[in-house]
Amino acid sequence: MPWMKKVGACALMLAVAGCSTSPTGRSQLTLMSESDLSQMGAQAFAQYQQELPTVGGSQLNYVQCVTTAVVNVLPPEQRQQNWQVKVFESEDANAFALPGGYVGVNTGLLDVATNQDQLATVIGHEIGHVLAHHANERASTESATQLGMSVVGAALGSQGIAGSDQMMAAMGMGAQYGILLPFSRSHESEADTIGLNLMAEAGFDPQASIALWQNMSNAGGGQPPEWMSTHPSHGSRIAGLEADMANANSLYQQAQSAGRSPNCKAP
Structure with a gap:
């Protein structure tokens, strides 16, 4: 069909324009510039500060200490960024890292993260998202999906194919549950791996990552079925961390031998 050729040509152009590789060797589609992403990160960070009050003192010093230890083992380009850290007054057990530092x-x-090693698990994970350009990949994938659906929709309409509206609705559901959500779950799992290695290289005990996710599970909060969620289940995350633990323990031992042993005082 002619419209199939259009979709194929569109997919080929996108693949050529935005092909890259993540830190774990996974192929990625990244169409946005890093300068644009850094600007978006700065805007999002400013907006977050407008929406929630910030906290200073011992809590900020503690988070800054853990973050600095992780940042110190990043590749030079990311390490030299002017990383900014804020603690927000919110009961949600959450954290984030944004492009731009x-x-x-x-x-x-x-x-929930009851010691420096557990906090480093989360901060390493969030910085792992930045290192792996997940924001770029997520936005690029959504743009490519929307573009592909637009091309197909226009082609179906021009061909006068009966039931084209129902076909587009079905494609939309297929894109959501077959492409976008699984893609986000793969990002989370990849960030778990990257973050585990970062915390270990920084001198934080990687075994604490298991305890952190056990704490998260015990803290409550229902999760949708994994296939409908943007995040893996707690059990899947723990299994993935355990599978990567041997390498992380080796990195941790090397960090200890090199004298990297953070001592961040919890508030």
Whole structure:
């Protein structure tokens, strides 16, 4: 069919324009410039500060200490960024890192991550998203999916194919559950791996990552079925971390031998 050729040509152009590789060797589609992403990161960070009050003192010093230890083992390009850290007053056990060098941690997370090693698990994971250009890949994948559906929709309409509206609705559901959500789950699992290695290289005990996700599970909060979620289940995350633990323990031992042993005082 002629419209199939159009879709194929579109997919080929996107693949050629934005082909890259993640830190774990996975092929990626990255169509946005890093300068644009850094600008978006700065805007999002500023907006977050407008929406939630920030906290200073011992809590900020603690989060800054853990973040600095992780940043110190990043590749030179990322390490030399002017990383900014904020602690936000919120009961949600959450944290984030944004392109451009921005880290935010909610006070609620400090109740779940009970020591520096568990906090490093989360901060390493969030910075792992930045290292792997997941924001770029996510936005690029959504743009490519929308473009492909637009081309197909226009082609179906021009051909006068009966039931084209129902076909487009089905394709939309297929894109959501077959492409976008699984892609996000793969990002989370990849960030777990990258973050585990980062925390270990920084001198934090990688075994604490298991305890952190056990704490997360015990903290409650229902999860949708894994196939409908943007995040793996807690059990899947723990299994993945355990599978990567041997390499992380080796990195941790090397860090200890090199004298990297953070001592960040919990508030």
